[in-house]
Amino acid sequence: MHALQHQDVIVASLASGSRGNSTYIGTEKAGVLVDCGLSTRQILNRMDELGLSDAQIRGVLITHEHSDHVGAARVLDRTFQKLYGRPVPFYMTQGTRAGLHKQCVPTTILPVTSGRTFQVGDFLVEAWTVPHDTLDPVAYAVNVGGVRAGVITDLGRTTRLVERQLGSLDIAVLEFNHDFDMLMQGPYPIRLKQRVKGAHGHLSNAQAAQAIERGGTERLKHLVLAHLSDDNNTPEAAMEAAQEGLHRSACRGVTVHVASQQIPLGPLRIRTPRNLRVPRPTPRRTAAVVTPPTVPPAQLSLFG
C-alpha cells in the first residue's frame, strides 16, 4: 500500500571533502545516498542528527572509486542487510567496479551507464561522465517527484554536459575545491598541485563559478559548495566566487550553503510539485547508532 501526498524533497550533505563524502537525496521516508566515503557509523549518526533516522536507503550511488567516496561500502552493505533484512544495491559504472579496492566491494552491485537513466525505488536517476583521474567517473542527478537534485564533484574542468545538467537542477551540490592562487602558493608538492589543477583533477572556485554562469541555473533554489580543500580554500573565498557566478548568470533567489567535512549540512527542503508515492511508515531503526558514548563496544564494531 502506498499513500499519495505532497512532501518535501530533502538533500543533506553528511560530509564533504577529501576525507569523506556522502549526500542524502530523497524524502523523510526514503532516499538514496550519493557516495559513502566516511565511516558507516558516521553516516548513520549524521543521518540521525539531521532527523533522517526513519529514512530507508533504497540505493547507494557511487561516483568513482576514490576511497573518500566509497570507503564504507562493504561495512555499510553489511549494516543495511542487518537493518533492513535485505541487501541495498550499490550502483556504479563498470570502470568504477573494476577500480574498487577489494575491501570496498559490496555484495549487490548494479551497473550504471553514463548517459542512461535508471530507476531506484521511486526515484529516477541520471548519470553522466565527468573528467577525473579514475576509470569511469560520473556525476548524478536524482529526480524526486519532479524536483531535481544533483551531486557534481571530483572533476578537473567543466564541460557542456556538466553545465547543461547544472542548469536543470533545483538543488545542486557542486565542487568548489580550491582557490587557484592559494593552491599555487600553498604547501602541496608541485606534482600534487599539477594533479589538482589538471583537467582530470578538481574544480577550482573560478571554474565552478564559470559552470554556474554558463549553465544558467534558472531553476536553482539551493546551491551547496562542496569538496572544499582544507589547505587551498576557505568557505569565504568559495562563497565569494559562487555569488559572482550567480550574479553573472543573472540567477536570483538562490540560497548558497557551504558543505563541510566535520559538520553535516541540511536538510535542505523543496516542496514537490506533484504527488509522490511514498511507502508506509516503517519502524524506527534501532537506537544503537544514535549516541556513541552509550553504545557498548560490541555494537559499535557493527558500524565501524
Ligand SMILES: [Zn+2]
Ligand atoms: Zn573526492
Ligand SMILES: [Zn+2]
Ligand atoms: Zn576523486
